[in-house]
Amino acid sequence: MSSNSLVASLMNAETATKACDAHGDYLSTHVVFGKTDTWSGCPDCAEEKRQRDQVKEFEENRKIAAQNRLASRIGYACxxxxxxxxxxxxxxxxxxxxxxxxxxxxxxxxxxxxxxxxxxxxxxxxxxxxxxxxxxxxxxxxxxxxxxxxxxxxxxxxxxxxxxxxxxxxxxxxxxxxxxxxxxxxxxxxxxxxxxxxxxxxxxxxxxxxxxxxxxxxxxxxxxxxxxxxxxxxxxxxxxxxxxxxxxxxxxxxxxxxxxxxxxx
Missing domain, CATH: 3.40.50.300 (P-loop containing nucleotide triphosphate hydrolases)
Incomplete structure (x- = not known):
């Protein structure tokens, strides 16, 4: 299916009101694309997960940078x-x-x-x-x-x-x-x-x-x-x-x- 077909599929997709235990009601979209056939989840949950992943990635990068700085200082110590x-x-x-x-x-x-x-x-x-x-x-x-x-x-x-x-x-x-x-x-x-x-x-x-x-x-x-x-x-x-x-x-x-x-x- 082409990208145009995907856009058309989403534009014509069925929608329904779903309930999220954390954020209440939200509008869910029935996504049918290739072998995919599912309803979209809570957008607030998705945003929170994105932010958690971003923080986790930042912390991992910070630790790597700290390790690199330490290795550099140890190397500098000769x-x-x-x-x-x-x-x-x-x-x-x-x-x-x-x-x-x-x-x-x-x-x-x-x-x-x-x-x-x-x-x-x-x-x-x-x-x-x-x-x-x-x-x-x-x-x-x-x-x-x-x-x-x-x-x-x-x-x-x-x-x-x-x-x-x-x-x-x-x-x-x-x-x-x-x-x-x-x-x-x-x-x-x-x-x-x-x-x-x-x-x-x-x-x-x-x-x-x-x-x-x-x-x-x-x-x-x-x-x-x-x-x-x-x-x-x-x-x-x-x-x-x-x-x-x-x-x-x-x-x-x-x-x-x-x-x-x-x-x-």
Missing amino acids: LPPRFAGKSFESYRADTEQQKKYLENCKQYAENFPEHLKSGDGLMLLGNPGTGKTHLAVATLNYIVQHHGEAGLYTTAARMFRRIKDTYTSKDETESQAIDAFASPALLVLDEVGVSFGSDSELNYLFDIMNERYEQCLPTIIVSNVPPGDLGQWVGDRVVDRLRECSKLMVFNWESARRELGRGAA
């Missing part, structure tokens, strides 16, 4: 595969000191919107293999997933290498590279003290940390360097700013990697 799944739940806290530091980081992550206003950060310093990076990354993961903020993880060496690569690159300027580390809501800077601590690196680090300090953007510093030696690797000016706005936690217990090594033997 977490290496080994650290991507680190969480507070997977952190091993046996001693009272470990439990205290775990709770400190959890509270920091939960209250991050307040820290973002004040620019307060964390310094996780001490022995290798004591879980500093785990707690720093767990904090970053929580903030990205629960507060929707843009965070970035990097090592000091990787940060300096990216900046120095701009010397021979046409794709990114030095200022753009510095801004990539100066602008995220949270920067986790790991392995501070592993690089050479040259004058140029100290200047780059000061530029980044000073910009973050002025903009009240929190930073989590992770280093195996003792607190008293930190200035040698980041410069006294950076240390002054960190002391002003960062909570210090010193991880002075034995490396968990050594325990695992002995157990494996």
Whole structure:
């Protein structure tokens, strides 16, 4: 049957008054078209269903968009595969000191919107293999997933290498590279003290940390360097700013990697 025949069929269709339990009487049309032979339903019910379907579709699209934004933020955080799944739940806290530091980081992550206003950060310093990076990354993961903020993880060496690569690159300027580390809501800077601590690196680090300090953007510093030696690797000016706005936690217990090594033997 052609569309013209359908229109003609509807124009000449039989009508009758039907009753809807929800909306009362309505005019129903007897639709006969091809193999279809039925009476039309309540138009108010049909409109309500259309609106429900529209809301459902909107919610589904909103959830997909939120998932995509989260995936984008997690990707932006540049977490290496080994650290991507680190969480507070997977952190091993046996001693009272470990439990205290775990709770400190959890509270920091939960209250991050307040820290973002004040620019307060964390310094996780001490022995290798004591879980500093785990707690720093767990904090970053929580903030990205629960507060929707843009965070970035990097090592000091990787940060300096990216900046120095701009010397021979046409794709990114030095200022753009510095801004990539100066602008995220949270920067986790790991392995501070592993690089050479040259004058140029100290200047780059000061530029980044000073910009973050002025903009009240929190930073989590992770280093195996003792607190008293930190200035040698980041410069006294950076240390002054960190002391002003960062909570210090010193991880002075034995490396968990050594325990695992002995157990494996």
